[in-house]
Amino acid sequence: MRGLFRAGLGAMAAMGSAAALADYKYNFPTPVTPIAHETLHVHNLFMAIALTLFFGVLALMLYSFWKHRKSTGHKAADFVAPKSTKQWMWTLAPFAALLILDYGVFGIPAYHAVKMYEDSKTAAELVVKVTGSQWMWQYEYPSEGIKFTSQMTTPRAQINNQEPKGEHYLLEVDNPLVLPAGVKVRFITTSNDVIHSWWVPAFGVKRDAVPGFLREFWANIDTPGTYRGQCSELCGKEHGFMPVVVNVVPKEEFAAWVAKNKPAVSPAASAAPVAAEPVKTSAVELAKPVKVAAAK
Ligand SMILES: [Cu+2]
Numbered sequence: 001m002r003g004l005f006r007a008g009l010g011a012m013a014a015m016g017s018a019a020a021l022a023d024y025k026y027n028f029p030t031p032v033t034p035i036a037h038e039t040l041h042v043h044n045l046f047m048a049i050a051l052t053l054f055f056g057v058l059a060l061m062l063y064s065f066w067k068h069r070k071s072t073g074h075k076a077a078d079f080v081a082p083k084s085t086k087q088w089m090w091t092l093a094p095f096a097a098l099l100i101l102d103y104g105v106f107g108i109p110a111y112h113a114v115k116m117y118e119d120s121k122t123a124a125e126l127v128v129k130v131t132g133s134q135w136m137w138q139y140e141y142p143s144e145g146i147k148f149t150s151q152m153t154t155p156r157a158q159i160n161n162q163e164p165k166g167e168h169y170l171l172e173v174d175n176p177l178v179l180p181a182g183v184k185v186r187f188i189t190t191s192n193d194v195i196h197s198w199w200v201p202a203f204g205v206k207r208d209a210v211p212g213f214l215r216e217f218w219a220n221i222d223t224p225g226t227y228r229g230q231c232s233e234l235c236g237k238e239h240g241f242m243p244v245v246v247n248v249v250p251k252e253e254f255a256a257w258v259a260k261n262k263p264a265v266s267p268a269a270s271a272a273p274v275a276a277e278p279v280k281t282s283a284v285e286l287a288k289p290v291k292v293a294a295a296k
Pocket residue numbers: 132133135195196197231232233234235239242
């Protein structure tokens with residue numbers, strides 16, 4: 001019994017260190033936001049509990065099979081409903097254990113993670129509106145008056161196997177979203193047509209962009225860098241061709257970027273979209289930027 005239990009613990013320890021050594025290659029991407037850290041923590045905690053339970057129950061079962069085998073004179077019981085106190089105990093104890101596990105051990109950390117995820121307003125310093133559209137993303141900084149579309153730049157020839165695939169195949173865009181590091185950004189998301197979903201794995205956030213609704217999420221990215229994600233709600237035939245690319249830069253650099261891209265006229269007076277770079281129509285053959293640019 002003890003040997004089996006030890007073997008179980010050993011296997012768990014091996015799996016744990018292997019995951020750490022793999023440096024997230026087979027695990028979550030390196031987390032860069034509080035939500036991503038929390039998600040990874042909750043995942044690891046639940047995984048440890050689930051593995052402990054799995055090996056514990058398995059060891060107990062194997063031990064029971066072996067200990068009460070027929071060849072040593074044991075006879076199978078044939079009751080259908082609990083009758084004695086002992087039988088009631090063995091029926092109710094797992095039920096109680098499940099309740100405690102589900103609501104206490106799993107429920108409480110999960111509740112805190114979800115509560116944290118939903119708190120997009122507290123101390124948010126920047127608002128970014130993300131609009132999904134067949135098949136590109138439109139980004140808007142309402143206070144700064146900046147608005148542009150972000151389209152995939154992977155050439156058709158690569159998709160059709162006429163050219164070797166590039167390093168960021170299907171994960172590259174003309175105008176990436178630019179965000180400051182260490183600032184809580186509140187995202188508001190919606191869609192122009194069908195349901196899309198904005199997702200950057202390293203941020204630990206994914207939220208459906210639903211036409212007619214404004215939905216929220218947030219991110220406070222601690223490390224500058226380029227982060228890539230994808231639309232993760234099947235939205236039509238080009239669903240796989242509307243990636244998300246986010247350039248996270250230090251605060252000062254972001255301020256300079258805003259100053260450079262801020263429209264000269266007040267945003268209210270200008271109905272025309274202001275692109276970080278002019279919207280390129282030729283980049284993706286099938287993109288329809290005009291439609292998006294004209295959208296409110
Ligand atoms: Cu989509």
